[in-house]
């Protein structure tokens with residue numbers, strides 16, 4: 187049977203080479219080929235079917251996710267996949283499970299905080315999955331406040347042991363993924379006590395269960411350990427494939443050499459030693475690594491929602507304003523639909539490019555850390571924290587908007603959007619609450635401003651070197667066209683960020699107690715941080731455009747996206763630009779007018795731009811976002827695929843409907 191492409195006319199409108207854009211989106215021809223291979227491997231393997239997921243109850247759902255993870259592991263071994271290929275395989279399976287934490291946090295924690303000897307011993311076991319680990323930092327009473335963790339690790343010099351203990355209910359480890367049912371091991375964060383003295387929070391390598399001996403029938407925890415799952419989470423399928431766990435210790439003894447010893451050590455004699463030149467912040471290093479990974483991945487999540495909403499918008503017709511009867515307008519042709527959808531499409535590309543840059547920054551920092559050069563750690567911390575916060579918040583809001591952009595059908599699970607929202611929304615909380623992370627960025631920015639004159643601002647804060655110019659020179663835009671120039675846009679974002687940072691720094695200086703000032707001004711400080719992070723995203727997009735980008739029309743299409751992203755932000759935050767005095771109301775309105783022109787330039791490319799994400803229908807798992815656009819028959823069929831439609835007589839019908847119809851309610 188011939189396949190009909192219902193979006194063919196839209197595809198024919200494209201003004202650029204879609205195949206070349208696919209390479210830009212993927213990062214390189216090799217990355218494109220790799221992702222394509224892994225996506226199709228998953229899409230064509232029946233083990234990775236996922237449409238029934240939202241219908242499963244938790245226990246079935248969890249078993250199903252274990253089965254998928256086991257198949258994935260088998261494929262990795264059978265096909266001899268590299269770690270990079272295995273990572274993409276897991277990504278396209280599209281189901282949060284214990285390997286995410288094992289590969290994403292447990293192994294990086296040992297790599298970053300273990301001594302050479304510890305790494306030699308534990309990394310091969312972990313990489314071969316002879317042990318499975320998780321990252322147990324958060325406690326019931328302490329998530330953002332890591333310094334407040336209560337679990338203790340007390341050194342017993344006589345037996346050369348540490349005694350791990352949960353002294354209170356609130357010290358229960360709470361939330362770690364993979365902990366509840368699967369992990370055999372955990373990196374546990376605890377307060378170190380040596381000779382009665384506290385030494386802050388340290389990472390511990392502590393096995394607490396025998397479960398890695400798979401032939402044992404008894405999957406019981408070690409004596410002194412209570413472990414379980416925290417319970418059902420938001421969204422039926424979604425994150426419930428993960429066993430987020432709870433864990434309590436009752437004076438559990440572990441050998442001294444299971445403390446991760448790169449940052450500090452305890453000797454056999456009970457002497458505590460901070461390792462020379464290694465800053466304490468390194469114990470937070472795993473979080474820097476995962477925040478970077480989240481930013482690298484988040485654009486794909488947003489691109490998925492945008493792809494669904496764009497395709498459906500380019501198919502569905504509604505009435506025009508002149509005729510309420512004849513449905514003639516495609517939804518995508520409404521200006522109001524474009525003004526909600528196109529900034530999200532532009533954001534997906536913007537986040538992709540900033541993610542690439544952050545990956546580069548992190549790789550550089552990692553190499554420096556290995557060589558004991560810690561000079562760029564603050565910049566890496568601020569950038570990973572801020573961009574994780576900015577991009578995940580925008581993505582989660584974006585998915586919700588995409589749901590609404592599809593009207594009622596967006597709300598159907600078969601649209602793929604509700605589950606995507608439910609699985610993504612915890613990203614605003616895990617790996618650092620987004621507001622708390624923005625406050626970290628604000629600290630970094632304010633500190634940089636305060637140090638002007640005796641310390642040179644570097645990297646993402648180097649604009650602060652030109653503070654004088656940015657504070658005193660106002661915007662030069664006179665026409666709408668003036669707004670579509672990369673350097674002009676970057677300067678506008680620099681001026682806004684610098685002016686907001688200086689104002690806040692001046693207000694802070696009025697407080698005698700800086701911490702009290704920081705607390706009272708925290709809402710403003712978050713806005714300072716947002717301005718700084720938006721500047722990073724915009725400037726990395728503009729830098730990308732300065733590169734050689736092959737392919738007919740590709741660069742031009744990206745330019746439109748870049749300006750849409752930037753001018754949408756100027757419009758959304760025009761209060762900041764006006765209050766700081768950088769823009770006049772006239773310039774702000776020129777930006778908005780130019781934005782509308784850019785939407786009309788983007789319009790013919792919209793479908794091609796989402797095709798360039800190269801998402802398979804399996805990955806999208808959306809009836810309304812199908813590649814062929816054949817929505818309505820499939821939407822109809824999907825309704826009948828729901829087991830609820832197996833019978834016309836649902837359970838309870840005879841019991842509760844008949845009495846009403848027959849007016850025999852009194853018998854109930």
Ligand SMILES: CCCCCCCCCCCCCCCCCC(=O)SCCNC(=O)CCNC(=O)[C@H](O)C(C)(C)COP(=O)(O)OP(=O)(O)OC[C@H]1O[C@@H](n2cnc3c(N)ncnc32)[C@H](O)[C@@H]1OP(=O)(O)O
Nearest residue numbers: 290330332333467470480483567578581610613616617618
């Ligand atoms: C939308 C869809 C997205 C989908 C994407 C999918 C991607 C898949 C990815 C893989 C799967 C991952 C699954 C998720 C797993 C979640 C795991 C967790 O949540 S694990 C649990 C995650 N938990 C959290 O994230 C907890 C959040 N809380 C925290 O991180 C900290 O407690 C704090 C930073 C807020 C405060 O720290 P505290 O020490 O009390 O206070 P101070 O403020 O006084 O800072 C002191 C100094 O330290 C400095 N510094 C700070 N941090 C760092 C750093 N990382 N480094 C370096 N430096 C750092 C700081 O700058 C300052 O320097 P200076 O000024 O003195 O020079």
Ligand SMILES: Cc1cc2nc3c(=O)[nH]c(=O)nc-3n(C[C@H](O)[C@H](O)[C@H](O)COP(=O)(O)OP(=O)(O)OC[C@H]3O[C@@H](n4cnc5c(N)ncnc54)[C@H](O)[C@@H]3O)c2cc1C
Nearest residue numbers: 321322323324329330361362363612615616617618619621
């Ligand atoms: C799905 C999921 C997976 C997770 N996986 C793991 C894991 O694998 N390992 C692990 O260790 N943890 C994990 N966590 C825990 C996660 O890291 C914490 O939930 C997160 O750090 C936030 O801490 P909290 O929940 O205690 O929130 P809280 O810190 O209690 O925050 C609650 C509210 O208070 C505000 N707030 C808190 N502190 C401040 C402040 N200083 N200034 C201003 N406002 C503040 C926040 O903005 C937020 O609005 C996971 C959580 C989730 C939801």
